[in-house]
Amino acid sequence: MKIMILSTGDELLKGQICDTNAAWMAAELVQLGQQVSRVVVVGDDLPDLVAGIREGLAHYDFTLVGGGLGPTVDDLTAQAAAEALQVPLVHDAKAEAIVRARFAVSGRPMPEINLKQALLPQGAQAIKNPNGTAPGFWVQRGDHRAVFMPGVPRELKSMFGRVVPGWLPQPAAPHQAVFQFLGIGESVAQEQLAALLPPGAPIRVSFRASSPELTLTLSSPDAVALAALEPQVAEMLRTGLFARSRVGLPAVVVALLREKGLRLAVAESCSGGLLGSVLTDIPGASEVFTGGIIAYDNEVKMRLLGVPASDLERFGAVSETVARTMAQGVRQRLDSDLGVGITGIAGPDGGTPEKPVGTVHIALATKDHIIHRQCAFRGYNRTAVKRVAAWTALKMIYDAIGSHMP
């Protein structure tokens, strides 16, 4: 099955909105065992619409068109479909009934202008729209089919679900293995992976970065070949691996803390609250996250975390000693099982030859132990240093309390 998505609307070409309809349909199609070959976006322009529809009908088994079915002058999709098919626009009784039914439900009178929505390309089949006034429709030319749906996401989604899955063959979906990790560069992982892949094996490799997290997906129609490879890849990524599904590290850590019944507090200097914020993005964080102290000013480190002035003088605020005291201080003061301390230089200013921008000390305290890591995040800007510091702290928690996955 070769599938094309044609998204229409000036608002897309002006960047006023992102094309979430295309992303949603593409993801649905993956669930249905299909993959879109091409997405095309055009504006509310008749020749561009006609060209897009012709391209779909000529080269793709199935074309999914979103947008341009409303009643106003810039809604040109039905007209463009008629031109692409070289047939007239004709009044469609079923389409009119769909429009009238919707107005009847809402109790509003139907403006004359909406009758335009009952004009379809000759031979088209109307599709009901339970969520709006615009009927959809589909057309067939030889083996090629195109379906036309409204651009309003709610209407498009419900119409897609009603008609598209039933039209697709039910193929053997490829088997997948997913690895989420951090701390290993994409190119290093790629190089090591190349050495593991059996030559000629029908295994498709894809990497996706959501810095500093990386997702590696292996797909294959061959379940046996994939199963043989999985443990080797997991071992190769061992130091960085934190999930075998597409869940982010903050959610993994919150789930792990819940599972272990542990409560966490954070003391943040250079990360400024980011670690607390990403943890509290996860529903249910309140069960495991007590809170934190953003100790940006050294006074706050002393007053609220018990960092001795002498340590700040002797070692500096960005030091192992201070990170350890912050972690233990926040753990105790917030009556938690675990405490994290992060202190570093996020830049762009504040670096020195001994402690350049990107120097970050992270400590993780339990009642009896403190572990510490000194990091040199070079080449990152201010917000990236904050982010990689927060994620490194999360990984330290994960490693300390989690068990590595098989």
Added chain:
Amino acid sequence: MKIMILSTGDELLKGQICDTNAAWMAAELVQLGQQVSRVVVVGDDLPDLVAGIREGLAHYDFTLVGGGLGPTVDDLTAQAAAEALQVPLVHDAKAEAIVRARFAVSGRPMPEINLKQALLPQGAQAIKNPNGTAPGFWVQRGDHRAVFMPGVPRELKSMFGRVVPGWLPQPAAPHQAVFQFLGIGESVAQEQLAALLPPGAPIRVSFRASSPELTLTLSSPDAVALAALEPQVAEMLRTGLFARSRVGLPAVVVALLREKGLRLAVAESCSGGLLGSVLTDIPGASEVFTGGIIAYDNEVKMRLLGVPASDLERFGAVSETVARTMAQGVRQRLDSDLGVGITGIAGPDGGTPEKPVGTVHIALATKDHIIHRQCAFRGYNRTAVKRVAAWTALKMIYDAIGSHMP
């Protein structure tokens, strides 16, 4: 100028991510007086990439390609460009220097695999990438130019800004007026603006949302017409306006605090550290931001902010009384001029009929005064509630200490 965007990557065709790069570039081009004619998305598939690049070079003055420049096997864009142009891939000394320079900055050794990024289509010009290892490049065929940029948004944006504006004709350098605001919906603003615009005036209107901030840009070749309109638009947006340039509200607030010599502390419950984090994203925040207390657990509200247990029982943690005590408590304990308190229900759970999800109380304390605002952020998800709460707090600071712009 006919412009096409070609976005590449299996993650787009699988719907794993939305094509934000295309939306961003399209909006930038509107600012530059251009409009994209077509967006095409293809996967990491050589024939599809070649066809997409050929289509751009054949029919568009300018093709903007994003993605596929990494070092791994699924990064095929340079090879596809070479095939589309029917030239060989050749080693490019400048490109290699760009890759090596980036690894030198980060202090990591360069894997051999990254040398692939120094292979460009013969005749291509390499473009520096200050934010990553992948050099960009551009090619010319007759009057048609195509520029190839990495898919990582941060890298794409900076590369776009470095090269694209300089290549576009300067369309009678339109005069611009920029308004940054929040708290007024785009459709309401649009409707009110329509009433202000003189009929037939050559004034182009564009809105851009970075929720909850909105940017309104008015562009016109007619400086006089624009100048006449500016004060009316500023007055119309008065309650939400915070900048007359494209700077974000956190940066505006940090600058304002510096100007006034004021120091701020934050007490965050539902926002979980987000307000502290967005403030500390701004270089120089350390001069005005002392820190904060993330009082997620009620124990922390009592112990570290002095919220009486009786208030928590009587009014609940999400209440005006508690927000006020949090604001004043953190101001005093962190020895600051201003204190913010935020407590609310971010959802998805925890709402009640009296206090539904989205209920947020925000207080701002000075030595002598406390102001308070009760908000009902309906229809937002958890992270959006956090964000709009943090921005509302910033706007309260702005209104309290700033002066409205003319």
